Amino acid sequence: MSHDKITYDEFKEVLQKNSQRITLPRLEVLRILKSNHNPLTMSEIHDKVNLLHPKKKVDLATIYRTVNLFVDLKIVSEVNFRDEFKRYELVFDRHHHHHIVCKKCKKVENVELCLMNEIEKMLVKKGYKDISHSLEFFGVCKECSKN
Amino acid sequence: MSHDKITYDEFKEVLQKNSQRITLPRLEVLRILKSNHNPLTMSEIHDKVNLLHPKKKVDLATIYRTVNLFVDLKIVSEVNFRDEFKRYELVFDRHHHHHIVCKKCKKVENVELCLMNEIEKMLVKKGYKDISHSLEFFGVCKECSKN
DNA sequence: GATTAATATGAAAATAATCTGGATTAACGG
DNA sequence: CCGTTAATCCAGATTATTTTCATATTAATC
Known part of the structure; x- marks a missing residue:
């Protein structure tokens, strides 16, 4: 790794x-x-x-x-x-990677894959339950690019 | 909509x-x-x-x-x-949806698609530049499920 | 290695988002 | 409509983060 x-x-x-x-x-x-x-x-x-x-x-x-x-x-x-x-x-x-955070103990593990279905399947295999995720995008919008 | x-x-x-x-x-x-x-x-x-x-x-x-x-x-x-x-x-x-936030003016728009490549392509069409995203997963880990 | 000008640090206070406790007010079952 | 209980207001406490300014440290120059 x-x-x-x-x-x-x-x-x-x-x-x-x-x-x-x-x-x-x-x-x-x-x-x-x-x-x-x-x-x-x-x-x-x-x-x-x-x-x-x-x-x-x-x-x-x-x-x-x-x-x-x-x-x-x-x-x-x-x-x-x-x-x-x-x-x-x-x-x-x-590589770009993400994280899985336990809602109870707050433990953080790295997630190496980058397709959401694949990732959730993999997390289930690892024993995680009640999985959700948060995805936000950031960028400069058309109006702001002009300035 | x-x-x-x-x-x-x-x-x-x-x-x-x-x-x-x-x-x-x-x-x-x-x-x-x-x-x-x-x-x-x-x-x-x-x-x-x-x-x-x-x-x-x-x-x-x-x-x-x-x-x-x-x-x-x-x-x-x-x-x-x-x-x-x-x-x-x-x-x-x-539907599950995400957001795009302008890094300068902080304007927030909704993003209706849910595949990252598709989404980024769509955002480029909308005029966004310098796009990045944050994706985090949440769940209850194996150890915490036991209690 | 010493000198010096400019930057980084430590300490403490300022700021800003969020939360809490106690007295008051409002909700709702009877 | 009344009484009980929970929700609200108000003020002040917390907590993460930033800022200020005097002092210490860096790095360039001799």
């Missing part, structure tokens, strides 16, 4: 191209996102960063600034779960 | 079955949701309810409680747009 996440060198290159400094908090956030396979909330990223770095705590505000910067730079993508906080994960090079 | 939204009689029946009282604020919220074809935010519902009812204002807290009750009763469904507030719309009987 090779996901081809961004490397540290690619990361540094992206930051430098955009005149952004390579700082310790930014490297820490990248490290956490690289070592986790599920999308994380701001608060989870904050906890994990500080868990292994007790000498100098990174502030939650810095986590917010850092993750939002990564989203702007397209290093990270934002995932919205219904009734849940926003979550963030590294952009994968290879 | 008949959407077969819930009728007032069906609405009353659902409330009564669930031992909920039929109150003026609840009827007002239903009226607003019935007369709007796009999902609305709590604050938009609040404004619209009070626009035509200047004698007695309905409090925003009541809008929150009412809409959340409707969601619990499956009269209303919650729609999450990325970078946006939660929005709410009446559950339609006939």
Whole structure:
């Protein structure tokens, strides 16, 4: 299951191209996102960063600034779960994928297929019940493209 | 484009079955949701309810409680747009549908088709650019089904 | 390695959506 | 119409997120 996440060198290159400094908090956030396979909330990223770095705590505000910067730079993508906080994960090079969230325990698993019927069949095989989904499209409309 | 939204009689029946009282604020919220074809935010519902009812204002807290009750009763469904507030719309009987949100002006249109390639082609024809989408699944996992 | 200019960070306060508790009012069965 | 109970209003509490500003850090230059 090779996901081809961004490397540290690619990361540094992206930051430098955009005149952004390579700082310790930014490297820490990248490290956490690289070592986790599920999308994380701001608060989870904050906890994990500080868990292994007790000498100098990174502030939650810095986590917010850092993750939002990564989203702007397209290093990270934002995932919205219904009734849940926003979550963030590294952009994968290879494939577009989705998620299945347990309505009770909130566990998140990745879904690798991309056709809805196929996906729901597969989720049933995995033992999921009461399956529903949310699909939203985003784009720039005709009127806004003119400006 | 008949959407077969819930009728007032069906609405009353659902409330009564669930031992909920039929109150003026609840009827007002239903009226607003019935007369709007796009999902609305709590604050938009609040404004619209009070626009035509200047004698007695309905409090925003009541809008929150009412809409959340409707969601619990499956009269209303919650729609999450990325970078946006939660929005709410009446559950339609006939068809499952999705939305297209303009990234600039935040305008929301309904999308009636349900195959992703078809949908994106259709959106391109409508003049949308820079299209992306978010798809999430929800369900109860094997472990949680046991309890 | 030291100097410096500019940016990033930490800490705390501001903001904004949403929720809650208590007193008041309205719904509805009798 | 009355009494019981639930719903509403009002105000204030929460919580996620953003902003402000003084201080610390980065990275370019010497």
